[in-house]
Amino acid sequence: MHSSVGTEGLFLLPNADRHVFPAMFKELEDIQPQYNIESFGVSITTMEEVFLKVNELANERKRLEEGAEEAMDYGDHNREYEKLENARTSTRYTGAAYYWQHTKALFIKRGIFFLRKWTQFIPQLIIPVLYMALLVWASGQIPGPKEQDPLNLDMFPYAKGEKANVYTLSDMADPFKKIILEENKDLGLNAIITSSNSTLMMEKIVDDTKSKGTRHFGLHNPVGFNYVTQNITAFEETANPITVNITFLNSAFNNFALHSPAVSVVIADTFLLRQLLEREDINIHVVNHPLPPTNSDSLKNKDISGSSAFLYGYAVIVSMSMVVSGFSSFLIRERKKKSKHMQMMAGIRPWLYWLTTAVWDGVCFLIPTFLFILVFKLFNIKQYISRGESIGELIIIMLLYGWTAIPFVYSFSFVFDTAPKGYTLIVMFNIVTGMIGSIAVPIISQTANDDIAYTWEVLLSFVFPTYSLANCFTKLYNNEFGREACESVCKTSLFASLAPTCCGNADERIYTDNILSTFNKKGLAYAIIFFVIQGFFFWFTTIAIEKNWWGKVRGMCKSRGKKGFANNGFSWDGEMETNSIEDSDVIAEKHKMANANGSDATVIVKDIKKWYGNNNAVKGITFHVDKGDCFGLLGVNGAGKTSTFQMLTGENDVSEGDAFISGYSVRTNWRDAGERIGYCPQYDAIIKEMSGEETLYMFARIRGIHENQIPTVVNSIIDAIGIGIYAKRQIKTYSGGNKRRLSLGVALVGMPEVLLLDEPTSGVDPKARRVIWDILSKVRELGTALVLTSHSMEECEALCTNLAIMVYGKFKCLGSAQHIKSKYGEGYTLLIRVDENNAEKVKREIFARFPGSILKEQHVQQLNFELKRNHRQTWSMLFDELESMCEPFNMSDYSLSQTTLEQVFLEFSREAANI
């Protein structure tokens, strides 16, 4: 006996004993009613089986030559399959411990990925910091305004081109000349223009002014001196007035000459000191320092602070965009690879998945955040780090940006199918939206006015978080710049009263003390509120997409519409429902399941339908699978197999009908249903940076298996699926066959009640395929209900107790493989080897003995006939006829087999194609 599947047994008959086949089949036909044998048939050993046999013999030799390790992969696994029993656990974590296991599994997964794929984090965590450092350094290289040299207050400016003059009385001329020339040695003093008394001197000045012109006179005649004697009347304590004669030294200056008052006073003071002290060596040197900045300096200064603030804003846009966009990569990969769905199916709750993701990404976000502050500290950007408050404000702004930008990236990540594309486009979106505002708002402010610019600033901050962040950085910088500049001004009470923009009240000042809570142009209160709102909004969006709320609402609306339409006898896509007569077994199954309770079988699928827009991919199929049975869904590409699976696994909504897994509806109680399913999807839904063992550990934790039992469970699965020597290697090094085995292993963790296998052996070599079949047979024996889809008839024959052929979303037939072959098989295939001389005679004889036969092919020595099926003709009669022809017609060899499942399948497909 070669194998047995459900109610079918497969026996290998030796070709050498072909002569006893008639008698053997006769006996079998005789005892058929007695032993309740429904049907039996004959097929020929396939080339694949021959290949496997040869391979097995070769490996036997290899095993002997190379030792045990390689043999593990190729050898017999029977003993190992027994260990699958250990993959089942009786107790599981519940409550908080269950969720803690999930949390642990999710964090370990992220940690492993981080360590193995650390290069991916360079553009996310390192380059942004280096970029920020480079721009901060560059901003420090912009030359600042230079302090002006002290300005000597002397006569030089007035002796340019034309020599200067000094007006004074004749008797004072010499001392003044001496003082002026001592102090200004190279001065080309033209003359001391003297006069004998003050009145005459004043007249001369007036005349000279008139003749030379006010401006010209003013630039070369800055100062003048004379004595004035006056009688001053004063009152003593007794109130008797006394008159005193006082001489004043008049120090005159020309107000066209800017420095003249100081120059005049200093010359006069020197004169008086020399007179009083009777010394000639006293000089007073006066300078003006510090000078107020020149207009060009003021402009330069404004540029510097403006361009630095812009540079930091720009740097933060690019750096932060790179940081947050990186969070999309892992999510896109995990979702697209279906690994996320597998984790959800195994028990991970969406809220926990997103919470752990956010915590992990949040911690990753903190790294560059604090490194940015370190960069500001290293390059001594005082505006950000000189006060504790400003560091605090900077941190609050960045954290709030994280709160907004991380869920924003999560929502956006659903749009993309590949991680590099997603990362690049999200980075670009963030940079472009950040830059648009940063460039546009200052332009609007210059071309229109500040109020319009502010309105745009608020609007753009509301829509684009990255612009808002850059704006916060710029404002924070300018605010601190203003505060610093004003600090020295306001120290002096004289200036304080003159500079309300620095020292006035909160409305007058150019800066604010509480930038985070100020609601006007100077503050960031709006930005803070927007960050909070945006954060909530993007979290809501993420959850809505995750839960497919929008799809559900649309689905509800559509299914209502479809039901109304379908009542008219038309399908939704406008086609008439085909009136092809349904197979009796399919109808019987529908009737049987119509009144079945959800828990009457392990899997019950009741008239389930799937619509993709107007495309009705699954048109109402019904079947059930009992414990320890295997149900196969056979169908060509696009028949609706995967759609059916996706509805059972919760990956896609059920449009109509329902399905029950161990009594739990996949429509209303998917979580409980999903936890009872082990799913092996069509594509390997695994994270290739993890090892096979790590992957199995992760799923064991997700299934809630007790920590101390996990090693036993995982090791037994590793042994059973035969990846022992690869278990600790990264999955990306695995061959296709080993990846499929691992996917199967993942589905087996905890030995769920139902195993859904979507083309479990696609792309696998014949040997690995047999290994997978063996595992599945063992799993079935252990009581798990299996549902599998396949393109391989052989696979279904080998594994399935029942199968259905699905065409365009409908079942064409249903039952065991032998039942379907017997019911739909049109005839037999007969291959005969003869020598060339007898070929014509044999042909004639076959046509005579088996009327209606067709010669399908003829090669040199081989004839290929299709014999028409005749219900009166039994297997024993057929073999009898053929055996009797062997000798007379010199037939060296022949083989007879019934119609294969493949032929039945092709017939259904052909029929469907002709509809």
Ligand SMILES: Nc1ncnc2c1ncn2[C@@H]1O[C@H](COP(=O)(O)OP(=O)(O)OP(=O)(O)O)[C@@H](O)[C@H]1O
């Ligand atoms: N997400 C989708 N949106 C729209 N149409 C879809 C979607 N998924 C599948 N379809 C369509 O539904 C039909 C059934 O597809 P499905 O993938 O279920 O078939 P299948 O039998 O599993 O094919 P295969 O063997 O190639 O996996 C096809 O016409 C397919 O184009």
